[in-house]
Amino acid sequence: MDELSSPSSRREPGVVVNEIFHSIQGESSFAGEPCVFIRLTGCDLRCRWCDTQYAFFEGKRMSLTQLLSAVEGLGCGLVEVTGGEPLLQKHTPLLLRQLCDGGYTVLLETSGAHSIAEVDPRVHRIVDCKCPSSGESSRNLPANLELLGLRDEVKFVIGTELDYEWARDLIRHAPWVKSVRAVHFSPVQGELSLETLAGWLLRDRVPVRLGFQLHKWIWDPDRRGV
Numbered sequence: 026m027d028e029l030s031s032p033s034s035r036r037e038p039g040v041v042v043n044e045i046f047h048s049i050q051g052e053s054s055f056a057g058e059p060c061v062f063i064r065l066t067g068c069d070l071r072c073r074w075c076d077t078q079y080a081f082f083e084g085k086r087m088s089l090t091q092l093l094s095a096v097e098g099l100g101c102g103l104v105e106v107t108g109g110e111p112l113l114q115k116h117t118p119l120l121l122r123q124l125c126d127g128g129y130t131v132l133l134e135t136s137g138a139h140s141i142a143e144v145d146p147r148v149h150r151i152v153d154c155k156c157p158s159s160g161e162s163s164r165n166l167p168a169n170l171e172l173l174g175l176r177d178e179v180k181f182v183i184g185t186e187l188d189y190e191w192a193r194d195l196i197r198h199a200p201w202v203k204s205v206r207a208v209h210f211s212p213v214q215g216e217l218s219l220e221t222l223a224g225w226l227l228r229d230r231v232p233v234r235l236g237f238q239l240h241k242w243i244w245d246p247d248r249r250g251v
């Protein structure tokens with residue numbers, strides 16, 4: 026009998042986990058801080074440039090008790106739940122709540138295609154608003170952006186000049202821009218240079234943070250688990 030169907034694992038709430046690792050947070054306003062990552066399996070989007078396609082199907086079911094104890098063993102107060110798409114799994118809101126109850130600072134990285142309404146308000150929600158060149162911008166849920174507050178962040182991953190103009194025009198009059206902790210514009214790694222994106226942001230006086238994937242500067246960009 027395999028992991029997914031054994032009676033003992035069915036008794037308790039759990040999630041399917043692709044990987045758990047301790048690294049340096051490479052994105053968001055927490056970039057540079059040591060962080061534990063819980064990468065959940067499965068995604069219903071197929072962003073053209075996704076660097077984590079290995080998380081679409083590979084994974085192992087863990088009960089929340091097992092997962093919390095694995096996180097505790099890594100000895101780090103900052104935890105990010107990512108994927109794949111973490112909000113696809115039924116018990117992710119419970120996992121997030123239990124992590125908050127455990128005293129961790131908790132980040133959730135989500136595509137924005139699923140409602141964030143049930144996420145514990147103590148969680149920092151990082152919503153990735155998909156630009157046209159991802160091929161998935163029709164999946165953005167505008168209602169999510171209206172729910173964001175002072176601990177939350179919005180991210181635009183920019184692949185082309187058209188993406189940049191689309192994101193720039195979207196944030197220009199968006200009411201939620203003033204209610205969030207940060208708005209990031211980051212290049213698709215290997216497709217658009219930081220210098221080009223920086224030039225556009227300065228030219229147009231766009232009041233956002235230029236982001237990049239710090240971990241891909243530290244380690245081989247194709248390496249997993251960092």
Ligand SMILES: C[S@@+](CC[C@H](N)C(=O)[O-])C[C@H]1O[C@@H](n2cnc3c(N)ncnc32)[C@H](O)[C@@H]1O
Pocket residue numbers: 068074075076077107108109110111134135136137152153180182211212213214238
């Ligand atoms: C792998 S996704 C997982 C969480 C969720 N599915 C999402 O899209 O936010 C984590 C973050 O990596 C970013 N990302 C994935 N591939 C990238 C790439 N090639 N260049 C830059 N950022 C990338 C995504 O835009 C997202 O912000």
Ligand SMILES: Nc1nc2[nH]cc(C(=O)O)c2c(=O)[nH]1
Pocket residue numbers: 048049050051052062077107108134240251
């Ligand atoms: N170091 C590191 N920082 C990250 N921040 C967000 C990540 C993600 O894949 O969601 C990520 C990741 O994969 N690695």
Ligand code: SF4
Pocket residue numbers: 068069070071072075076077078108109110136
């Ligand atoms: S939503 Fe996230 S995990 Fe899914 S394909 Fe897009 S970047 Fe990859």
Ligand SMILES: [Mg+2]
Pocket residue numbers: 076077
């Ligand atoms: Mg990543």
